[in-house]
Amino acid sequence: MTAVVRFWLTHQSELATLIAEHVLLVVISTTIAAAIGLPLAIFATRHPRLASPLVAITSVVQTIPSLAMFGFLLPVPLIGGVGARAALTVLVFYGLLPIVRSTILGITGIDASIRTAGVAMGMTPGQLLRRVELPLALPAIVAGIRLAAVVGVGSATIAAAIGAGGLGQYIYRGLSMVDTTVILAGAVPAALLALVVDGSLLWLERHLSRRRRTKSRRTALVAAAAAVAVAVLGSAALAMRSEAAIVVGSKNFAEQLILGEIVAQTIERQTGLTVKRQLNLGGTLLCDRALTAGEIDVYVEYTGTALTAIFGRPAIEDPKAVLGQVRELYADSGRTLLAPLGYDNTFAILVRGADARAKNLHTIDDAARVTPEWRAGFGYEFMERPDGYPGLAKIYGLRFRSPPQVMDLTLSYRALASGQVDLIAGDATAGLINGLDLFQLEDNRRYFPAYEAVPVARAATLLRYPQVRAALEGLAGRISAADMREMNLAADVRHENPADIARRFLDRTP
Amino acid sequence: MLQTNGVEFRRVSYRLPRGGLILDGVSLAVGSGETLALVGASGAGKTTVLKLINRLLLPEAGDILVQGIDTREWDPIRLRRSVGYVIQEVGLFPHLNVADNIAVVPRLEAWPDDRVAARVRELLDLIGLAPDTYAARWPDELSGGERQRVGVARALAADPPVLLMDEPFGALDPITRRQLQEEFRRIQARLAKCVILVTHDMTEAMVLGDRVGVMEAGRLIWHGTPQEAAASQDVRVRALVGPATPVPPRVDHPVESA
Numbered sequence: 001m002t003a004v005v006r007f008w009l010t011h012q013s014e015l016a017t018l019i020a021e022h023v024l025l026v027v028i029s030t031t032i033a034a035a036i037g038l039p040l041a042i043f044a045t046r047h048p049r050l051a052s053p054l055v056a057i058t059s060v061v062q063t064i065p066s067l068a069m070f071g072f073l074l075p076v077p078l079i080g081g082v083g084a085r086a087a088l089t090v091l092v093f094y095g096l097l098p099i100v101r102s103t104i105l106g107i108t109g110i111d112a113s114i115r116t117a118g119v120a121m122g123m124t125p126g127q128l129l130r131r132v133e134l135p136l137a138l139p140a141i142v143a144g145i146r147l148a149a150v151v152g153v154g155s156a157t158i159a160a161a162i163g164a165g166g167l168g169q170y171i172y173r174g175l176s177m178v179d180t181t182v183i184l185a186g187a188v189p190a191a192l193l194a195l196v197v198d199g200s201l202l203w204l205e206r207h208l209s210r211r212r213r214t215k216s217r218r219t220a221l222v223a224a225a226a227a228v229a230v231a232v233l234g235s236a237a238l239a240m241r242s243e244a245a246i247v248v249g250s251k252n253f254a255e256q257l258i259l260g261e262i263v264a265q266t267i268e269r270q271t272g273l274t275v276k277r278q279l280n281l282g283g284t285l286l287c288d289r290a291l292t293a294g295e296i297d298v299y300v301e302y303t304g305t306a307l308t309a310i311f312g313r314p315a316i317e318d319p320k321a322v323l324g325q326v327r328e329l330y331a332d333s334g335r336t337l338l339a340p341l342g343y344d345n346t347f348a349i350l351v352r353g354a355d356a357r358a359k360n361l362h363t364i365d366d367a368a369r370v371t372p373e374w375r376a377g378f379g380y381e382f383m384e385r386p387d388g389y390p391g392l393a394k395i396y397g398l399r400f401r402s403p404p405q406v407m408d409l410t411l412s413y414r415a416l417a418s419g420q421v422d423l424i425a426g427d428a429t430a431g432l433i434n435g436l437d438l439f440q441l442e443d444n445r446r447y448f449p450a451y452e453a454v455p456v457a458r459a460a461t462l463l464r465y466p467q468v469r470a471a472l473e474g475l476a477g478r479i480s481a482a483d484m485r486e487m488n489l490a491a492d493v494r495h496e497n498p499a500d501i502a503r504r505f506l507d508r509t510p
Numbered sequence: 511m512l513q514t515n516g517v518e519f520r521r522v523s524y525r526l527p528r529g530g531l532i533l534d535g536v537s538l539a540v541g542s543g544e545t546l547a548l549v550g551a552s553g554a555g556k557t558t559v560l561k562l563i564n565r566l567l568l569p570e571a572g573d574i575l576v577q578g579i580d581t582r583e584w585d586p587i588r589l590r591r592s593v594g595y596v597i598q599e600v601g602l603f604p605h606l607n608v609a610d611n612i613a614v615v616p617r618l619e620a621w622p623d624d625r626v627a628a629r630v631r632e633l634l635d636l637i638g639l640a641p642d643t644y645a646a647r648w649p650d651e652l653s654g655g656e657r658q659r660v661g662v663a664r665a666l667a668a669d670p671p672v673l674l675m676d677e678p679f680g681a682l683d684p685i686t687r688r689q690l691q692e693e694f695r696r697i698q699a700r701l702a703k704c705v706i707l708v709t710h711d712m713t714e715a716m717v718l719g720d721r722v723g724v725m726e727a728g729r730l731i732w733h734g735t736p737q738e739a740a741a742s743q744d745v746r747v748r749a750l751v752g753p754a755t756p757v758p759p760r761v762d763h764p765v766e767s768a
Contacts, residue, residue, distance in 0.1 A: 117601030120564055121615050121664075122590030131614075135605045 003181045004188065007495070011185070014497075019189060021084075021165035026152040026197065027230055029088045033095030033148055038141070040096070041103030042129065051104055058097035066090055066158045067282070074289045083278055083295060087156065087164030094155050095148035102147070106140025107133050139209040142224075146201035153194040157186070161252065162286070163278040167193070172252055172280055175410065179495065246461065246468060249287050249296035250279040253410060254491035254498065255345070255429055255484060259300040261502030262479075263455055263472065269506070270471035279498075283381070284309050291335060291458060298457035298472070302345055304449035306330070306337075306456070308387045315387040319344070319450035326454075336459045338469065339476035340452040343484050347382070347448045348428040348440040349392075350416060356439035363444040364396050367423065372399045377421035379409030387449055389425070395447045413438065429481055431489030453479070478509060515577055515671055516541040516704040517563055522572035524558055532558045534728040535572070540721075542671060543702035547719025549712050549750055554725040556708040560674045563706065564593040576672060591615055594665030594703075598677035600657050602649040608634075608660055609645040615668040633663040636700075638693060655686040662694075666701070675707040679714065691717055712750040716740065724750060 008015055044051040064072075069090045073079065079089040110133060118132045134141075160168030170186025204224060246267055250260030260279040268275050278296050281287050288310050290296045306326045307313050313329075316322050327337040349364050361367050376398075382388040383406055392398065405421060412424040417436040426433065428451075433440060455472050462469045487505060490496045517540050524533040533555045540546040548556045561567045562574050565581045574581045576589060602611050609630045616626045634641040637659040649657060658678060665673060678694075679687045691714065698705060698718075709715050715722045716736035724732040724739075724747055732739075732747050739747055 111599075111601070113597060113599035113601040114603060116566075117595070117597065117603070120566060120590055120593075120595040120597075122587045122618060124587055127618060132603060132605075136603075 001184075004184045007181055007185045011497075015185075015189070018165060018167050018169055018186070019193070022153070022156055022167045022190065022193060024230075025084065025087055025091060025156045025159060025164060025166055026149055026193075027227060029091030029156075030095050030145060030149045030152055031227075032088065033092045033099055034145055036092065037096045037099035037144075037148075038103055041100045042107070044100070044104055045107045045133075046125075055097070055101055055104070058100050061093050062097045066094070066155050067161060069093065070158075070162050070282070071286075074286065074293065083162065084159075084164045086162055087159035087166075090159070091152050091155055094151055098147035098151065099141070099144040102140045102144030103137060106137030106144075109140070110136050139205050142201060142205040142208055146198060146205060149197045149201060150194050153190060153197055157190050160280060161282045163249070163281050169280060173254075173257075175408070179492075182495065245273045245275070246298070246465065247276045247278050247296045249281050249290055249299035251283055251287055251299075252280045254431070255427065255488050256300065257498035258487050258491060258501050258505075259341070259453065261499045262475070262505060263298060263300060265499075265502055265506055266471050266475060267468055270474065271465065271467040273465060273468070291456065292333070294458065294460075297461040298455055298468070300341070300453050301337075301456045302451035302453055303340075304346070304387060304451040307449065309381075309385055312386075315391075315449040317446055317449065319452060322450050323452060323454070330456060331459075334459050336457050336462055336469075338455045338457060338472045340454045341475055341479045342477040343429065343453060343479055343481040345427055345429045345451045345453055345481075345484070346443070347388075347451070348426050348430070348433070349443070350413075350424050350426045350433065350438045350440055351422065352416060352419075353437040353439045355422065356441075361439070361441060363442040364392075364398075364447075365444055367441055368396050368398055371423065372401065374400055374422035375402055375420075376400045376404040376423045377407045377412045377415050378404045378425050379412060380406055381409070382425045387447075392425075392447055395445055429484040429488055431485055431487075431492040434485065435489055435493045453484075479505075516544065517672060517706060518575040519559070519562075520573045520575070522562065522569045522574055524555075524562060524567060525570045532728055533562075533569075536728075536730050537572075538723060538730060538733070540704050540706055542704045545698055545705040545707060545718060545720045546723060547707045547709060547715035547721070548723045548725055549709055549715040550725035552710060553727075555728040556725055557676055559725075560595070560676055560706060560708060563672065563674055564590045564595055591619065591668060592670045592672065594667075594670040594673040596658075596661050596665045596673070596675040596678045598680045600661040602657060602660060602664070604649050606649075607645070608639075608647050608649070608652070611649065611660060612664045612667050614664060619668055629667060633666060636666075636697060637663045639663075653686075654682050655690060658682060658690060659693075662697075666703075671704060673703045673705045675705065677709055678707070680709070680711075687714075694718060712739070712752065716751075 040054065044054045070086060073086050073089055079085065114132065114136070115128070118128045123131065156166050157168030157171055160166055160172050167186040167190040171183050174180065174183030174186065248260050248264040248267070250256040257279050260277060264275045264277055267273060278290070281290060284301075284305055287296070287299050287301070291299065303319070303322045303326050304315065306329070307322055308315055311326070311329045313325070316325065323340065330337045349367070351361060351367060355361065359370060361370075378389055383404065389404060407415060409426070412421070413426060413430065413432040413436055415421050416424045416438060426438075428440065432438070455475070457468070457472070483505065487501050490501050491498055519536050519538045522533055522536045523531065525531050536555070536559065538546065548559060550556050558567065562569055562581070563576060565584060565586045568582060576584065576593065581589060603614070606614070612630050612633055613626045616629055621629070630645065631641045634644055639656060639659060644656070649660070652660065662678065679690050682690065695718065707718055716739055719736060721733065721735055722739045723730050726746065732742070732744055734742070739751060742748065742751070
């Protein structure tokens with residue numbers, strides 16, 4: 001826990017920003033959910049036959065996993081894509097159910113004699129709603145909003161996967177660095193935030209039901225109005241933030257965060273344009289779709305990944321041919337592959353250094369002799385990709401004691417080091433290879449295609465800002481595999497900030 | 511018997527949307543200053559008569575005239591604001607205090623604040639609750655009798671010519687009930703409304719009504735003054751009047767006249 005506190009102290013301003021982003025996401029989404037849910041629920045009470053289908057639909061929406069929902073929304077204009085807007089859409093969807101359901105219950109639960117009295121006194125339906133039904137249902141409505149907000153605090157952590165910011169960013173960063181300190185640095189404030197939201201709205205709910213104290217009722221309403229005002233100002237702030245000229249994206253692991261920063265800072269230094277960072281996006285396909293949709297302008301992709309995973313072409317051995325073909329494929333779809341940054345981040349088949357020395361293993365062929373005694377652990381992507389496990393096993397005749405265990409890529413390094421598995425497929429530039437004494441077996445049959453790191457940008461953006469192209473071409477060949485491994489080590493093991501690592505790198509090699 | 515300020519039923523029938531006949535050819539007339547007490551077992555159609563008057567329901571056949579105008583021609587909102595309605599469960603709004611409950615209809619009618627405040631005090635005085643003590647109380651701080659009084663005050667707030675009362679004192683203990691009955695007579699003597707009151711208690715009907723109507727299975731089967739009711743040889747009326755009511759001397763043994 002002291003490590004977590006130390007992390008907070010050294011990341012104070014970042015922490016404050018993330019908390020603010022998180023709070024805004026929740027407040028804005030809950031406000032919108034209430035603005036949609038209340039009229040919907042009132043409508044349902046007027047048309048009782050629609051009430052249960054409506055609640056059923058909102059329940060189904062609730063069961064869609066949030067990551068899947070982000071996936072569905074990527075290609076959707078206006079409410080989808082990546083960033084805060086898409087995150088808000090998802091959070092609004094999740095907030096609807098509790099608000100709709102408790103509003104319906106609050107209104108239908110009013111004693112029939114009270115409603116009869118109102119009607120018999122000559123209230124119009126609108127007067128009955130405003131003067132009788134809504135005031136009496138108010139505590140139930142606030143209870144629904146409270147539930148929506150608390151659920152929202154939890155769901156908002158997942159929003160970091162599409163670059164919406166918030167405390168989830170620490171959780172994802174911690175997961176990708178396999179560092180519980182960083183995970184806790186995000187998870188603990190998120191949990192506290194949930195408690196604070198729950199407590200304050202519970203307070204509001206209680207004060208609203210204690211009708212005899214008109215003063216406290218007024219205080220409660222003022223507090224609620226203040227929260228809404230924060231939401232409105234916040235959305236204005238978020239809207240202003242998206243005025244940036246160039247949006248730089250990245251995938252959600254340390255190397256990509258560092259590359260994203262290098263690209264962003266290079267553009268900032270050399271062109272003076274405003275750059276917005278949309279780092280930490282879920283994965284290859286998410287980044288590609290974000291680029292296609294125009295949600296981001298540039299990110300760094302790996303040639304082999306683009307060829308096989310994005311364009312679905314068979315792997316090619318010759319790195320130059322790969323680069324040429326990928327460049328053409330991108331050009332056909334309005335995107336421009338710039339100059340390679342210099343290193344090749346191919347897959348690395350890794351074993352423990354101790355095993356390699358004891359069994360005298362150098363190549364994957366060497367290892368194939370002993371693997372029937374071994375267990376393997378591979379990331380989800382490696383198991384599925386055409387240039388991943390199936391082809392590898394075929395070419396080298398690999399057999400394992402049991403089917404390979406599917407695990408998170410970043411967790412697999414630790415799993416190997418701690419002996420839970422004996423062979424993994426990692427990144428050649430992983431800092432943990434040095435940090436955990438792992439050994440990279442040589443791909444002696446040249447199975448893996450080249451994975452040269454190359455920035456890819458929207459052609460339209462480069463046309464509009466030719467200076468961006470010039471700046472990024474200036475990075476050509478500047479980053480060696482050794483540079484990248486060292487930067488990854490700084491991020492993964494020493495927990496340095498990707499922005500600082502990138503700044504130091506750019507300062508050192510002007 | 512037609513009185514333009516009162517309520518008149520002309521052969522009124524009412525049927526549930528799907529099924530049973532609830533009212534079957536009921537005719538009656540009540541003028542202003544008059545109180546008609548409808549008695550009958552539950553399910554006899556008494557409450558339906560009231561709901562037809564303020565157009566919570568519309569008749570299947572026959573005409574209902576309120577102040578000489580057919581309820582079908584009335585704007586329902588206007589009609590309801592000129593008909594006070596007191597129900598057994600009272601139905602006070604729990605989120606409003608006593609004064610605000612009484613002020614509901616005057617506020618709907620957009621009376622100026624000072625007029626509303628004056629009217630609330632006047633009504634609290636009328637129903638015998640000290641305004642300074644009771645105006646700011648909440649419904650759940652009142653006894654059953656007090657709540658019922660507030661219900662009456664609320665129904666009278668905008669001075670409606672017609673007042674409907676559905677078992678207004680049904681849920682009260684006998685002593686409170688007697689008290690409220692007395693007060694109702696006093697109030698009615700002063701205000702001279704057209705009152706239609708529903709009860710299942712013949713004694714209450716005879717105490718409060720200028721006239722008594724007996725209902726059974728959707729029909730008005732007997733109709734007369736309390737004195738006539740007490741003297742009636744009709745078994746159905748006798749069954750309701752019971753032995754507690756003094757019966758004028760008669761030659762026959764009433765029980766055997768069946």
